[in-house]
Structure formats: C-alpha cells, structure tokens
Amino acid sequence: MTTKESLDCACFGEILWDLFEEGSAGKAGAGQTYRRELGGAPTNVAVSLARLGFRASVVGAVGKDRFGDALVSILEAEGVETKHVARLPQRTGITFVSRSDKGEPSFLFYRHQTADAMLPATAVVPACARATFGVVGTSTLVTPDLQAATARFVAELEKAKGDLVVDLNVRAHLWADPAVMKRQIGELVSRAKLVKASEGDLAHLAGKRGLSWLEEHAKGATWLLTRGENGAAAVGAHGQVTAPTKRVRCVDATGAGDAFLAGALGVLLATGARSGKREWADGKTWARALEVGHLMGAKAVSAVGAVNGLSHLDDVKSKLGLARKAGA
Numbered sequence: 001m002t003t004k005e006s007l008d009c010a011c012f013g014e015i016l017w018d019l020f021e022e023g024s025a026g027k028a029g030a031g032q033t034y035r036r037e038l039g040g041a042p043t044n045v046a047v048s049l050a051r052l053g054f055r056a057s058v059v060g061a062v063g064k065d066r067f068g069d070a071l072v073s074i075l076e077a078e079g080v081e082t083k084h085v086a087r088l089p090q091r092t093g094i095t096f097v098s099r100s101d102k103g104e105p106s107f108l109f110y111r112h113q114t115a116d117a118m119l120p121a122t123a124v125v126p127a128c129a130r131a132t133f134g135v136v137g138t139s140t141l142v143t144p145d146l147q148a149a150t151a152r153f154v155a156e157l158e159k160a161k162g163d164l165v166v167d168l169n170v171r172a173h174l175w176a177d178p179a180v181m182k183r184q185i186g187e188l189v190s191r192a193k194l195v196k197a198s199e200g201d202l203a204h205l206a207g208k209r210g211l212s213w214l215e216e217h218a219k220g221a222t223w224l225l226t227r228g229e230n231g232a233a234a235v236g237a238h239g240q241v242t243a244p245t246k247r248v249r250c251v252d253a254t255g256a257g258d259a260f261l262a263g264a265l266g267v268l269l270a271t272g273a274r275s276g277k278r279e280w281a282d283g284k285t286w287a288r289a290l291e292v293g294h295l296m297g298a299k300a301v302s303a304v305g306a307v308n309g310l311s312h313l314d315d316v317k318s319k320l321g322l323a324r325k326a327g328a
C-alpha cells in the first residue's frame, strides 16, 4: 500500500447477503426457497461505481465464514477494492427480503452482533478514506462501536479533503430511541457535502417537515431528494432542479436508491465536480446527475437483487463520456 493511493469513492458500512424469497410475492410457506444476492447499501454503491469504470472501495466487515469468503471474492471480481474489508470472528450479516406485488421490498435483518455490526474503529485506517467522495449511511450509527468507526472514517475523509456523502437510508426499527436517532443523524449530516434522502427517510426523521429538517441540519450541503416513482430533485448552491422518474416495470426496488446515488456520483466524478468548485454550483451538473441517477435507478428496479439490473451500462457510460467533455 502506498501513501499516494487514491480512489474515486470509499463506501463505508454494511456488506451483506440479501436473501430473496423466490416465486410469487406473499406465498411464503413450507417449501419456500431463497436466492442469495449481494447487498448492503454502501456495497451496492461501490459495485455500481466499479461497473461504470470508477475506482471504488468498501470499508466494512464480514465474517471469517463461507458467506464472508463469497462476498469478498465477488467484490474482487467486480473490481471493488477490498483491502479494508475486515474479517471478523462473528458471522456475516444477512437480510431477508420479501417484495410487494409492486416490487417494493420489506427487510428482515439477521444482523444482531454480526460482523457488519461489530466493525471496530481500529479497522478504519487512514488509507480507507483517501478518496474524492466517501459514502456513509446511518445504520452504522446504531451502536457505540459502529459510531466510533463511522466517526473515524469521516474524520479521515475530512483530513484527506474528501467530500462526505450521506445516504440517509433511515432504518428506524434499528434504533431503540427515536430522539437519539434524530440527534445522531443530524450530527452526521451537518458534516456532509451531499445528502441523499428518500421521502421515507425524511418522514422517519421529521414527519412532514423533512425539508425544514434538512435546512436545519444540512444547510451547507446539496440535497438529492428522491420520491420513488414520483421524480427527484437536487437542491443546493445551484438552486433547485427536478427530473421525473423513468416509467419502467419495477420488479424489485431493492438498491434503487443506491444505483441512483452511484449514477449521480458518476456524473460528479466525470465532470470533476467537487464541493466548492465551479461545477458544483452549476445547475447543469445536477440536472445531469438526476438524469443519470434515474437511468441507473430504472435499471436497478428491472431485476431481482440490488445490482443485477445494472448489467448493460453502455448508455450510462456514454452519457458520462459526454458529461466529461461538456464539463471540461
């Protein structure tokens, strides 16, 4: 490892197996079978970026078990940097996923004291964060140990002058106390340069006052606001731009927000947009980020599994190529 190593994006947090019910939704019972797919929001973002040709890493933990071995080898085959994936004695985390007939997922976590939840702060070394962007969610704030690891990642990223991207991805049931959840998430987003928030995330944090909550806690950041089928907006120094969601059949919305975020980050990376730079304050950058975000989101929802729909990406890559020329 050299001290000069650099990355486009370091993604911090969960590396999991998603176990999907097979067959028709709602028919779970005797004989139900499951299929195993790569999961964990930051992991999905890293894989999506790697498939677009960017250098991405995952910083997190899996068990020293077969599930952990398989996750690491898949990530390596995807070209995602795994040298900061800790191998712990605890088991690899699992999420069971069932889907509504509209493709909306419900999650049942088997992540109690699993490796993803036991990542020690000492595993988060400075080299992890030597990236243009660092992506963090909020599930890594739920225990004191994870919180310490998150704080270390954010501090190292800031020291290396990377931009913190927070995908709220609020999983309210993981928190014992909603007041603590709101306070800790509020503290994290106050350091973000970019915040990705779904309608559901903001409802968990502030009911109908989501935008006021962001105004109060993440005033200096740019916000990517997604509303599933109902469009998205980017709000920040550039003002506000909006874009409708692509009309496609949604088979499985697991990972849609992660693919959207990867698409938006791809545009920022391709145009050289960083917080404080001219491109960051240009509405055209954000219009393109929404467009490519939706394109990636539409692909993600077309297949079961967070990243399975992201297989033919030439159209996205060519948009990023155009973006590179236009933004140069």
Ligand SMILES: Nc1ncnc2c1ncn2[C@@H]1O[C@H](COP(=O)(O)OP(=O)(O)OP(=O)(O)O)[C@@H](O)[C@H]1O
Pocket (backbone or CB within 6 Å): 169, 170, 198, 199, 200, 201, 226, 227, 228, 229, 231, 232, 245, 246, 247, 248, 249, 250, 253, 255, 256, 257, 258, 260, 293, 294, 295, 296, 297, 298, 301
């Ligand atoms: N039914 C759908 N059809 C097409 N695209 C979709 C659909 N659902 C989601 N997407 C894509 O994924 C993006 C993110 O979706 P959404 O707003 O549901 O956020 P999310 O992060 O997936 O949600 P959450 O974390 O709350 O589960 C949308 O902006 C869109 O691009």
Ligand SMILES: [Mg+2]
Pocket (backbone or CB within 6 Å): 167, 169, 198, 257, 258
């Ligand atoms: Mg989300």
